[in-house]
Amino acid sequence: MALVPLQVEQLSYRWPNGRAALNHCSLEIPRPGLWMLVGTNGSGKSTLLRLLAGLLEPSAGRIQCAGKVALVFQNPDHQLLLPSCGSDLQLSLPAGLSPSERRQRLADVLELVGLTGLEERPIHALSGGQKQRLAIAGALASGAGLLLLDEPTALLDPLSQDEILALMTRLTHRPQQPLTALWITHRLEELDACDGAALMEQGQVRRWEAGPSLRQRLEPAAGALPGGGAKR
Numbered sequence: 089m090a091l092v093p094l095q096v097e098q099l100s101y102r103w104p105n106g107r108a109a110l111n112h113c114s115l116e117i118p119r120p121g122l123w124m125l126v127g128t129n130g131s132g133k134s135t136l137l138r139l140l141a142g143l144l145e146p147s148a149g150r151i152q153c154a155g156k157v158a159l160v161f162q163n164p165d166h167q168l169l170l171p172s173c174g175s176d177l178q179l180s181l182p183a184g185l186s187p188s189e190r191r192q193r194l195a196d197v198l199e200l201v202g203l204t205g206l207e208e209r210p211i212h213a214l215s216g217g218q219k220q221r222l223a224i225a226g227a228l229a230s231g232a233g234l235l236l237l238d239e240p241t242a243l244l245d246p247l248s249q250d251e252i253l254a255l256m257t258r259l260t261h262r263p264q265q266p267l268t269a270l271w272i273t274h275r276l277e278e279l280d281a282c283d284g285a286a287l288m289e290q291g292q293v294r295r296w297e298a299g300p301s302l303r304q305r306l307e308p309a310a311g312a313l314p315g316g317g318a319k320r
């Protein structure tokens with residue numbers, strides 16, 4: 089049987105204070121593409137991504153990923169560490185590449201995210217949208233095949249939000265080596281762009297469904313859901 093990009097079986101996680109965040113959570117991403125999760129505040133979305141990225145150790149259950157995994161945070165300032173675009177990307181490159189391979193890989197990923205030629209640009213001189221694209225470039229530089237994006241557009245202006253969504257749509261549908269992305273959002277309009285969407289509730293992911301139909305189902309209720317609803 090071909091390996092699917094991600095398979096999660098019966099995953100549970102309890103914080104040290106005893107609070108259960110994931111509760112026998114199962115989920116399968118059947119093929120590359122842009123897959124989205126929505127859910128009320130505290131339903132366990134960020135905890136799930138942290139478990140998938142290996143930042144937390146599950147209390148029970150199994151995670152199987154076909155390739156390398158990279159996490160993209162809501163706030164790129166929390167993950168860009170070095171002063172220039174090029175130096176920051178260097179940190180993400182896998183070991184064992186020659187200097188010329190490293191240079192080439194950096195140029196390639198910058199081009200893929202629309203930041204060609206910005207190796208020397210100080211990070212503080214980038215816009216919020218450019219910083220988020222650089223964070224995505226870092227994930228690509230690492231060789232990850234599965235990108236986990238935790239509300240990647242929440243802090244961006246509308247134009248940059250659209251750019252990030254278009255970029256991830258492109259990267260997850262390119263003919264060669266399409267990526268798999270698991271994207272958490274509270275912005276229900278983003279669901280229209282995905283290959284499948286699922287609702288997360290009380291530490292469990294429900295079944296995949298078409299993004300627009302999940303959007304339609306949630307929209308009238310959004311204001312009424314606890315924790316501010318599925319939309320902020």
Ligand SMILES: Nc1ncnc2c1ncn2[C@@H]1O[C@H](COP(=O)(O)OP(=O)(O)OP(=O)(O)O)[C@@H](O)[C@H]1O
Binds near residue numbers: 103107136
């Ligand atoms: N560091 C922590 N220590 C203890 N409990 C935590 C911690 N982080 C999150 N939790 C709890 O775990 C549960 C799941 O939180 P999580 O952050 O995964 O939710 P979320 O779906 O990402 O919410 P949001 O939409 O607000 O980002 C919540 O009950 C939350 O209070």
Ligand SMILES: [Mg+2]
Binds near residue numbers: 135
């Ligand atoms: Mg969260």
